[in-house]
Amino acid sequence: MCLAVPGRIVEIREEHGTRMARLDFGGIQKTVCLAYLPDAVIGDYAIVHVGFAISRINEESALETLRHFRELGILEEELGEVPDDAYRAPEACPLPT
Amino acid sequence: MKYLTEFRDGAIAQRLAAEIRQITTKPWAIMEVCGGQTHSILRNGIDQLLPPEIELIHGPGCPVCVTPLEMIDKALAIAALPDVIFCSFGDMLRVPGSDRDLFRVKSEGGDVRIVYSPLDAVALARQHPTRQVVFFGIGFETTAPANAMAVHMAKREGLTNFSMLVSHVLVPPAIDAIMNAPANRVQAFLAAGHVCSVMGFWQYPPLATRHRVPIVITGFEPLDVLDGILRTVRQLEAGEHRVENAYERVVTFDGNLPAQQLLDEVFAESDRAWRGIGVIPRSGWRLSDAYADFDAEHRFDVRDITTVESARCRAGEVLQGAIKPTDCAAFGAECTPRTPLGATMVSTEGACAAYFNYGRVVQLERVRV
Numbered sequence A: 001m002c003l004a005v006p007g008r009i010v011e012i013r014e015e016h017g018t019r020m021a022r023l024d025f026g027g028i029q030k031t032v033c034l035a036y037l038p039d040a041v042i043g044d045y046a047i048v049h050v051g052f053a054i055s056r057i058n059e060e061s062a063l064e065t066l067r068h069f070r071e072l073g074i075l076e077e078e079l080g081e082v083p084d085d086a087y088r089a090p091e092a093c094p095l096p097t
Numbered sequence B: 001m002k003y004l005t006e007f008r009d010g011a012i013a014q015r016l017a018a019e020i021r022q023i024t025t026k027p028w029a030i031m032e033v034c035g036g037q038t039h040s041i042l043r044n045g046i047d048q049l050l051p052p053e054i055e056l057i058h059g060p061g062c063p064v065c066v067t068p069l070e071m072i073d074k075a076l077a078i079a080a081l082p083d084v085i086f087c088s089f090g091d092m093l094r095v096p097g098s099d100r101d102l103f104r105v106k107s108e109g110g111d112v113r114i115v116y117s118p119l120d121a122v123a124l125a126r127q128h129p130t131r132q133v134v135f136f137g138i139g140f141e142t143t144a145p146a147n148a149m150a151v152h153m154a155k156r157e158g159l160t161n162f163s164m165l166v167s168h169v170l171v172p173p174a175i176d177a178i179m180n181a182p183a184n185r186v187q188a189f190l191a192a193g194h195v196c197s198v199m200g201f202w203q204y205p206p207l208a209t210r211h212r213v214p215i216v217i218t219g220f221e222p223l224d225v226l227d228g229i230l231r232t233v234r235q236l237e238a239g240e241h242r243v244e245n246a247y248e249r250v251v252t253f254d255g256n257l258p259a260q261q262l263l264d265e266v267f268a269e270s271d272r273a274w275r276g277i278g279v280i281p282r283s284g285w286r287l288s289d290a291y292a293d294f295d296a297e298h299r300f301d302v303r304d305i306t307t308v309e310s311a312r313c314r315a316g317e318v319l320q321g322a323i324k325p326t327d328c329a330a331f332g333a334e335c336t337p338r339t340p341l342g343a344t345m346v347s348t349e350g351a352c353a354a355y356f357n358y359g360r361v362v363q364l365e366r367v368r369v
Helices: A059-072 B010-023 B037-043 B070-081 B090-094 B101-105 B119-126 B146-157 B170-180 B193-199 B205-211 B223-236 B257-266 B289-296 B315-319 B353-358 B360-368
Strands: A004-013 A018-025 A027-031 A044-049 A052-054 B030-035 B052-062 B086-087 B111-114 B130-140 B162-169 B188-193 B215-218 B243-245 B266-275 B277-286
Touching: A004 A027, A004 B037, A018 A044, A027 A044, A027 A052, A027 B130, A044 B193, A044 B360, A052 B193, A059 B010, A059 B193, A059 B223, A059 B360, B010 B223, B030 B037, B030 B111, B030 B170, B030 B223, B037 B052, B037 B353, B052 B146, B052 B315, B070 B086, B070 B101, B070 B130, B070 B162, B086 B090, B086 B101, B086 B119, B090 B101, B090 B111, B101 B111, B111 B257, B119 B130, B119 B146, B119 B162, B130 B146, B146 B162, B146 B215, B146 B257, B146 B266, B146 B289, B162 B289, B170 B205, B170 B277, B205 B315, B215 B223, B215 B360, B257 B266, B257 B289, B277 B289, B315 B353
Parallel strands: B030 B052, B030 B188, B086 B111, B086 B130, B130 B162, B188 B215, B215 B243
Antiparallel strands: A004 A018, A004 A044, A018 A027, A044 A052, B162 B277, B266 B277
């Protein structure tokens, strides 16, 4: 329940006055509520919990962490695993008022 | 996948583990709070990469596991009522109540539905105005923003046939309770990264100071977990007790402020019973007075429930880190994911299910032979 998969925002639209987005999760696209990430833009990676984008991935920080890890060893080929989290997006959600 | 597979690199994992082995000079007991991290540790064999001095104690961060039996029994009673559509995250359906589970209620004719988002339950309430739609709102701070939005939306739309059975629990009071327990062995915490993605980590520095305990905000991929452990051991070896963020790409100090704002409006702090652990003061959320009309406990008469816990199940001790799942005589014998005695064997975040699913049961059988 607390696991989440990073997805890339590929489309943002309004639905019933609500900011919604299509996110790409490694080839699978889902609709997600963006009410809690009002500043998110297309191209951002976001972590999604039960149909809600909760936090943007800070790419600079991600790259910095990976750079730090690489200093420990040689980066091998990516393992190519896919997430096993079942996920389906809700229909719509409003902005908090 | 970007920002996922990079954090699963085996060669780097070996280097991080080697670094941990190199700096470890004493035995240390570290608790990973979140059941998602427990599963990552077992699935990826991280426990087997660590030096023998490092013991990982699996924490109570499994929402399905700590939902109190009384609340499960209330869910069962409500779900069995005619004209009720009872909606839940899938994990809850096989959690044993006193005498049955939600699957049994469903097989006996109850309208029990698995949803992936609480907003799906709100949509059902719209589609079925003559029926009562109840959502089982459980979880830690991660599911709370979605649950809060569902109730908020139902109120805004005047959906009087929607209600929520709320059993929310919170991480910081649990850390406090663990550190205050007389038999506590935990010397450091890997804090749950996704809980902090919602709440930030402003709640943790007072805990680290008061209990003189390192708290490292940690992610879920193998490299995240190993990095969290490495930073924790560095602090322990140096005699430090700071809050450190090892999941910076996702977690900020403040967390998600719009989510926290709605959480403040929809929920209010309350004492909560944790299954297998007991009541922890101010460790959960109930619906706030402004949303009390949407509280399923008020809407349906589910008082006077007598609960009966399995005499064989030692989930409480597992959840408190007192024993490992394999120390329980029922583990892998009469208690398996197909025939669970307790919630820790059911949930995808439960420690017993992790030990069973990721091969530790094989080791146990070898020992028994």
